[in-house]
Amino acid sequence: MILNVSGNINRYYVQTLCMVFFPGATFGADEEVRDGVPVMNVDVSSDPGGESVTAYVSIRLNDKLCEATETVRLDEEITIATHESIAVGRAVFAAGKALLGHTPPWGILTGVRPGKVAGGILASGKGVLKTKRVLRDEYFLTPQKAALAVSVATSEMKLAKKLEKNSCSLYISIPFCPSRCAYCSFVSYTTKRLLSMIDDYLDKLLCDLESTLSMIKELGMTVSTVYIGGGTPTILSPEQLDRLFLKLEEYINPAELLEFTLEGGRPDTITAEKLRVAKEHGVTRVSVNPQTLSDQLLSEIGRHHTVEQFYQAYNIARESGIRDINVDLIAGLPGDDFKNFSETIDKIIELAPTNITVHTFSVKKASDALRKNSGVYSITGGDAAKSVSYAQIKTKFAGYKPYYMYRQKNTVGNLENVGFSVDGHEGLYNVFMMEEVQTIFSVGAGAVTKLVKCDEPFVSKSEITRLFHPKYPYEYLRMTDEDKKAEREEIFKFFGKE
Ligand code: SF4
Structure with a gap:
């Protein structure tokens, strides 16, 4: 896969997002544009007034191009991640979904430990329902995966x-x-x-x-x-x-x-x-x-x-x-x-x-x-x-x-x-x-x-x-x-x- 990233965002994080839609993708510097090789461009920028960040993502696969732009206001409450990573995650999610017609069940939650993410939100004082809502709204988890993460976190916190x-x-x-x-x-x-x-x-x-x-x-x-x-x-x-x-x-x-x-x-x-x-x-x-x-x-x-x-x-x-x-x-x-x-x-x-x-x-x-x-x-x-x-x-x-x-x-x-x-x-x-x-x-x-x-x-x-x-x-x-x-x-x- 060819990945071009600009702006204040960790490249490794963007790679893990790419793998949600392109499992097994590799990111070799010598990859060339050809059929079957997806090309993704990611750009993150802050608005001049410093009130929001905007992520633009385009993904081209063969003849199909899908683009998405997501803006996150800096006063929007983001529970775990940064505003930049949420903006990029949402834009990759929207462009990837449009391109491949698939909704990943774990949304843009890419880490090894979903229970730890859910546990962190629960521990911040949000109840079970609010935690599920955060996982669905910020990370786009399906209701089933959000419920699973919360159930595991509740048990782990008790243990x-x-x-x-x-x-x-x-x-x-x-x-x-x-x-x-x-x-x-x-x-x-x-x-x-x-x-x-x-x-x-x-x-x-x-x-x-x-x-x-x-x-x-x-x-x-x-x-x-x-x-x-x-x-x-x-x-x-x-x-x-x-x-x-x-x-x-x-x-x-x-x-x-x-x-x-x-x-x-x-x-x-x-x-x-x-x-x-x-x-x-x-x-x-x-x-x-x-x-x-x-x-x-x-x-x-x-x-x-x-x-x-x-x-x-x-x-x-x-x-x-x-x-x-x-x-x-x-x-x-x-x-x-x-x-x-x-x-x-x-x-x-x-x-x-x-x-x-x-x-x-x-x-x-x-x-x-x-x-x-x-x-x-x-x-x-x-x-x-x-x-x-x-x-x-x-x-x-x-x-x-x-x-x-x-x-x-x-x-x-x-x-x-x-x-x-x-x-x-x-x-x-x-x-x-x-x-x-x-x-x-x-x-x-x-x-x-x-x-x-x-x-x-x-x-x-x-x-x-x-x-x-x-x-x-x-x-x-x-x-x-x-x-x-x-x-x-x-x-x-x-x-x-x-
Ligand atoms: S470590 Fe586990 S997976 Fe590997 S050979 Fe042994 S039993 Fe099989």
């Missing part, structure tokens, strides 16, 4: 109240999987040679865990939730899991945690022995993720497990006595359709897990062939949009509430990922991490420590610093004491404890 001062959460990364899913965008080792690294990785991880937990203690913080994620953490043997849990128990009493999650993930790695060990060490939440209940689709997306194996793993999880079970599904998988997805969600609801998470298919690093077949470049979302709506309605009638949500780039139909929960069983780590209301310390390859200072969740603005760990396990194994020391200094500096 954030569980946080104690000086608490943090801990993420432990196990970036290994039994095989690679065709759409995977994570760094996860899957070949036999790389999987042989697990023992060395675990040794390093336990040292890292030890120094991180003792630092948390020195900082005077308490750990409220622990999340062991991946990859596929249940790729570890019962003995390896036991070593990991024992190291944690040297510093943490699992009975004092608000939540302790072991993301099983792939059903083919879950055994009764592993979950017995997990339960004994205080795990309260486990994920068993089929993504779909179609054997054909599972094989097409390289999951290497069957629907039958999912049911076996789910029963093992149930019989383990672990309090909460989460089931992850993906709407809009390449080759999936509404009929299959709706049957899948119906069958999952029959199992009555406490958590169901519905992601929308997103491809980042997958092959071009998979991208083209995925519908990820469809602005309407087709069957995925119907599937997502169906999941939201069916879970509601089955007694679940949406409690956490995020959006990613390059998802089919620009749709959302939503966690649904039975009341009182929400995945707290997901909320604390996503809404940036608490520091998350991370250990392991590819993990990111997110330092957060936040006086009052959703009310005050958080101060955030991210510390990235080596991406690949082989790099992580080379991490030196000096690297760890530098990270520690940065953490102490952030908290004013140099």
Whole structure:
């Protein structure tokens, strides 16, 4: 796509707006004007009297040209964004709609965390109805998406109240999987040679865990939730899991945690022995993720497990006595359709897990062939949009509430990922991490420590610093004491404890 921007507006923001109408667009400087390549011109200016800002947008695609001009008065109350960004958003929205005949369900709300936007508006004193109105009028959300954002925000604000001062959460990364899913965008080792690294990785991880937990203690913080994620953490043997849990128990009493999650993930790695060990060490939440209940689709997306194996793993999880079970599904998988997805969600609801998470298919690093077949470049979302709506309605009638949500780039139909929960069983780590209301310390390859200072969740603005760990396990194994020391200094500096 060719994008020309002039005036006081952030170019990156305009690019994210472009992607609402042109999913997958790239903005290379060498792009040439030709058929099929959209050209967008954006200009923002203030009026000479300083009373308003005006955005002009034109979009040309092949022979069709659509233009829009939007003026926003500076005395118009804008709740979250700037007057310039609202003027540009509205003009892009109007021109894009006229050009493509499509009304994006999330309007011009482009960020990762719609719940945080809705929560900010609620926290400013506007009630539920006014907040929905702001989302519809300022950001052009459909009434359904505005209601979803407000419902998630209301739940998140309630859950954030569980946080104690000086608490943090801990993420432990196990970036290994039994095989690679065709759409995977994570760094996860899957070949036999790389999987042989697990023992060395675990040794390093336990040292890292030890120094991180003792630092948390020195900082005077308490750990409220622990999340062991991946990859596929249940790729570890019962003995390896036991070593990991024992190291944690040297510093943490699992009975004092608000939540302790072991993301099983792939059903083919879950055994009764592993979950017995997990339960004994205080795990309260486990994920068993089929993504779909179609054997054909599972094989097409390289999951290497069957629907039958999912049911076996789910029963093992149930019989383990672990309090909460989460089931992850993906709407809009390449080759999936509404009929299959709706049957899948119906069958999952029959199992009555406490958590169901519905992601929308997103491809980042997958092959071009998979991208083209995925519908990820469809602005309407087709069957995925119907599937997502169906999941939201069916879970509601089955007694679940949406409690956490995020959006990613390059998802089919620009749709959302939503966690649904039975009341009182929400995945707290997901909320604390996503809404940036608490520091998350991370250990392991590819993990990111997110330092957060936040006086009052959703009310005050958080101060955030991210510390990235080596991406690949082989790099992580080379991490030196000096690297760890530098990270520690940065953490102490952030908290004013140099
Ligand atoms: S289970 Fe998850 S991390 Fe592992 S290969 Fe599949 S998508 Fe990637």
